[in-house]
Amino acid sequence: MTDGKFAIDSDALHAYADGRLGEAERLAVERHLAAHPEAAAEVANWQRQNDALRALFAPAASEPVPPRLKPHRIALNQRQERQQGYRNIAAALVLVALGSGIGWFGRDYATPTRAASDYLIEAAVTAHTLYVKEKTRAVEVAADAPNLMTWLSNRITTPIDAPDLSSDGFTFLGGRLLPSDPDQGVPSPAAQLMYENANSQRVTLYITAALPDKKEAWQFETRNGVEAYYWANDKVTCTVVADLPGEQIRTLGRKIFQQLTWRAEGGLTQW
DSSP states (O other), X not given: OOSSXXXXXXXXXXXXXXXXXXXXXXXXXXXXXXXXHHHHHXXXXXXXXXXXXXXXXXXXXXXXXXXXXXXXXXXXXXXXXXXXXXXXXXXXXXXXXHHHHHHHHTHHHHSOOOOHHHHHHHXXXXXXXXXXXXXXXXXXXXXXXXTHHHHHHHHTTSOOOOOOOGGGTOEEEEEEEEOOOGGGTOOSOEEXXXXXXXXXXXXXXXXXXXOTTOOOEEEEEEETTEEEEEEEOSXXXXXXXXXXXXXXXXHHHHHHHHHHHHHHTSOOOOO
């Protein structure tokens, strides 16, 4: 792409965002972006999405390829499956006839399910790690935006107000909406609220509607170098994440629990 035919189109911009251009093409795109702020903003958004995907799937990317997915193993399995033929069909019919009841009641032993709380804590820590370092786009909507909390309340189908942590030195910066995973037993999207103190230390709250079982739970963990304090009841779930001493996180968590639980007693306001 260095023979003078390089065109700065959508494909070129995506290749730039993915870091797949040569030096000459990269410089050409950077000159183009400097002259076109709207294109520069869109490319920056793609790069943030790339960062988010890398943060979410980094653990899986570093794992070795399972033996069952290696090409020679797949080819061998295919040959064996063809040779099995009718024997596989007969075996399947026997298993269906004899094992349907056992299979249903024993499904959790064959395919263990992951606790929703574990998913929520991991998602909260991942989102915290991703956004807490941002300077200009730490939040999607600033704290002083009108109807911010009404919008988030309606999207997560649970009424919430931003807890007041000013007595602990933390100022509310704003929030954003994050997707959920229904397969993990999480019924609604999540609201992430971010706070900051005078020392530029940040605290995030990852809030969802109550889990289907509506059970009360408390959990404190250290993950990826940060502290996560999770709690849930029949109103909401909340994971408080920060790089702060454990006792300070627990103190903040108790205040947040009291304030969010109180607000959750009210009704939703229409957006």
